[in-house]
Amino acid sequence: MRRLLAALVLLAIAPGTAFAAGDPSVRIESVKVTPGHASLVLTTANVDGPVQVTAGKTTLASRATPISSAKAVTAPTRAVILVLDTSGSMAGTGIAAARQAALSYVNSLPGDVLAGLLTFSDRPRLVVKPTTSRNSVRNALARVQASGDTALYDAVRAAADALASTQLGAGAQRRLVVLSDGVDTSSKATLGSVTGRLAAGHIPADVVAFRYGNGDRSAAQQIASAAGGRTLTAQSAPELTAAFAEVARNFTTRSTIDVLVPDALAGQRVSLRVTVGAVHAETTVTFAALTPTSTPTPENAAVPAPPPHRTVWTWQLLALLSGVFLFVLLGVVLVRWQGVREDTTRQLLHQVGQYGPRRDEHAATEAEGAAARTAVGFVGQALRSAGAEQGLARRLDLADIKRKPAEWALLTLCAAAVLVVLAMMLGLPPLLSVPAGLAGGWFLQFAFLSIRISRRRAAFSEQLPDVLQLIVGSLRSGFSVAQAVDAVVRDGTQPAAGEFSRALAETRIGVELEQGLNHVAERMESDDMRWVVMAIRIQRGVGGNLAEVLKNTVDTMRERAQTRRHVHALSAEGRLSGYIIVALPILLALFMTYTKPEYMRPLYTTPAGLMMVAGGALLIIIGAFWIRALIKVEA
Template sequence: MRALGLFPAVVTAFAAGLMLMGPFAGPAIAAQSSGEPPVVILVLDTSRSMSDSDIVTATDAAMNFARSIPGDVRVGAIAFDTDAELVVHPTTSRGDLRDGLAGQTSGGRTSLYDAVSLGVSTLDQLSGSGERRLVVLSDGGDSSSNTTLNATATQLATSGIAADVVAFKYGTKNTAPLRKLAGAAGGRVVPVENASQLSSAFGDIAAEATQRSDGGALSWLPDWAQMSQWSWQLWAVIGMTFVAVLLLVLLIFGPGGPKDTRKRGLDQIARYGNQPEPAAAQQVEETSVGKAAVAWTENILRTRGWEEKLAERLDIAGLKIKPAEWTLLQVCAGIVAAALLILLGAPVLIGVPLGPALAFTVTVLFVRVRTSRRRKAFGEQLPDVLQLVAGSLQSGFSLAQALDGVVREETQPSAGEFSRAIAETRIGVELEDAMERVATRMASEDLRWVVMAIRIQREVGGNLAEVLLTTVKTMRERAQTRRQVRALSAEGRLSAYILVALPIVLGAVFFTIRPEYMRPLYTTLPGVLMLVGGVLFTALGALWMKKLVKVEV
């Protein structure tokens, strides 16, 4: 049955929703499987081998690390010398963390293993927490712990708590104990040779912890075993994506879509002959869903008075699509954009309004670009059209017959626009008024002057063909001057494009290859102010250069 033709569309839409979930399923589940945010404990060496200035630098780097991770992540701190002490219990308050780390001084021996063991015990006592992790900083081997290296590594592996270790000023020292601690549960060792590199090292650890996923050859597939643990936000994203893709499939491949144009024409011809009733019934059965969505949207647009204006904008842009279908496409694009933003990590309260806003902006810009290109093509064709009209007038044809000859040439968009004008004259509209409407639709000042010349010729008489030929000559000379000016200003325009694109491209490159280098731009107040200032000055410079290279002809 043809009614089953919708089944592949439904399956395709649902599969597309899950496929969109694929690249992000691993990290999303890892973060939400327990329903609680992660917990991190910073383990800092304050033994006498660490100078007071090194401890201050390490404390500042640890605070930058805490500020760079999400605010709902609880962060605690352990300071160790001869003894290990939990100075800050895991908390979301960065102020409490700062106060707990303040005033640490160097002294005593190094009880590294005891400190790591204390961190594991503290994390084990926390109930209802998400991923648990230790970030350890030490500048030397253990010298006073009661716990052994093997026991500590076993404790890490048993608890499943990863430890990222910053090996500070180790140089040629033996880092095997640190590697054993880090490797017990999937952590890593980050060597740092001077205090100035501490912030970068902590930033790397924060970035890796935020972006970590399981990966693998089939990592793009969703984790079916944990689907029952997905949160309502993820199911909402899947549902929105499913609905959006289903509507897109119905609009594109269903009746009324671009591939159904030929079939509609054949159906119109077939109406004059005998047509079996079952086929009509199958057609109605297959199109009920798509027709219902389009009809409902048409009713809303018509009620609010938007249908006529939107239809005119789409017609000027040369888009052969109904206003209701275009609106449905915008809605689908907005749903997909919101789903992608949420999957990329944006909060729901930001992704839901921002996605439709971006989709609406892109679709509006698309219509405007199409309109601009169509009007530009009309302006370029106008001199040839007027010359053809003048030749027809010299041959004895009337103005209406001359314009009909332009329509028969079928050079778009001029043929379509003048065909509209001729159609209006057949229902009683004056030819000058119809051409004036074409000039308004195409934003053509040249055509407005031509219409004015036709009106004057109608009132006082004269040779309209000669007037049109003179107008064509003027228009072509002006077009030649415009092209010459554009060629002379090409170097300035190219310089403007490069100067505007340079900071954007370089910023994107640095965000990709060195995110920790760019992180202060959006995590600190001076950085945000610099970023906003840079955007404003770049926009101001772009407007200034546009005015410099734009020459009106």
């Protein structure tokens, strides 16, 4: 393939060669062959008509598509720099005519041609590097002003160097269009060095001599003839515009010719002829051989079995997991519905039993579903065997969730099953989906219970000053401490009423009231409640006015709560900044992974990327703790 491409490059006409003005021409710039297909880049000038491609005597099916700037990457790059004289002799009508002619030239260029602008007076200045943005050149032309001497040779050399430094790739076509109204007066470069630079770089320069009159045009002609350019003269603005239009014909519209290669010509070296109207171009091409799609199999050879249909297997597994999830969910719903029905039945039996004969309570339990009993019993036995039932029951009690540990564990399994299904639908392998789903389900239930517990304890702390105020009022009315606590229970404000009810229930089985209240403080993790218990114990030991002590405690609590809320408000900006700083890199990484996976893939597929991710995660964790320490104020 490399030898073929090299031969095609040698056969192609050099991209720096210009078409003669008005002569119809066709040129094949490049050829790319693939099995059953060939693609040609064709340049035409001053010719119109249908395109016909033949290989010897065989006419090939073809389709021509003009190359726009968006598709120019399929063909050799073309670039031109407009070298514009802005010396003092061009002031007035001269610079206006030059600006208008240059604008028409830029507008007439094909979209794939890179256009740049270099102005010169005392010294050259590259205003716009070669680009496909025509607006950049237009805006630069609108700002040119005329003043100073003429450094023509320096400008041509600088433009040639700018084209050479631009990364255009092999086979690129480079040209200069020079507009000047007089001979050089202030260049440091010599005419010989400039023509040598153009010839060495194969950069043709078309020179437009504007208002030369009887002046010496030899320098302009030598610059133009150094690499195959032309010299055009213009004495007025219309002639200048016509000269630029003539020069613009060097860059004609190119087309991509897609050719279908018959099987009979596959792998053969042929003379390819492209005809447009009455003009044609030829090149020698070796078409690519067809790749075998199948090989004969001997009769006694074993035919390999087709690979398993992974899509069907995946959906079968998803269906199985969905069915398991539905069965488990049905069991949990049945258990919950049965529990509610049993509670309602017992209340009705208790009310009716006061006035009539009692009916057998076992009749209600006979209707409980066998599947629900089996599921709850199995999960409960597993929790007891693991020693986790008591701990889960305590957390459920603290979160005020009226469910048995076995029922809660079943709900956790249901959530885990949902996460497993979602992970597999996202493409995660089953061996990773199952443990990831189980871990995710456990984490969700743990986070949910922790949030419920923390909110309940916070609510208890908020209610405690009002509860103590009620106890103070009861004590001043002559009630005992136990009676005052009972008044709090009858008030029914949750969660304070439920927790103090536990303390009263413990006193009925022989536990001292102070100890029961201390249990409440431990369950709610309330330092304020511990102070209340301490005050009650001191009052019982040494005597005194307990109501007054509790009143002072309430005032202190309320002042501390007010200070805490004030500090919370003052630190809101810091907390918000911490949330944003911690969440921003994580969310940005997730967004980039979703939108540009190929950009983020090296982070988790290479050792260096994994080290960077680990280091970034460690820095985020350290920063989160640091910000938390900065904004945390003990009130």
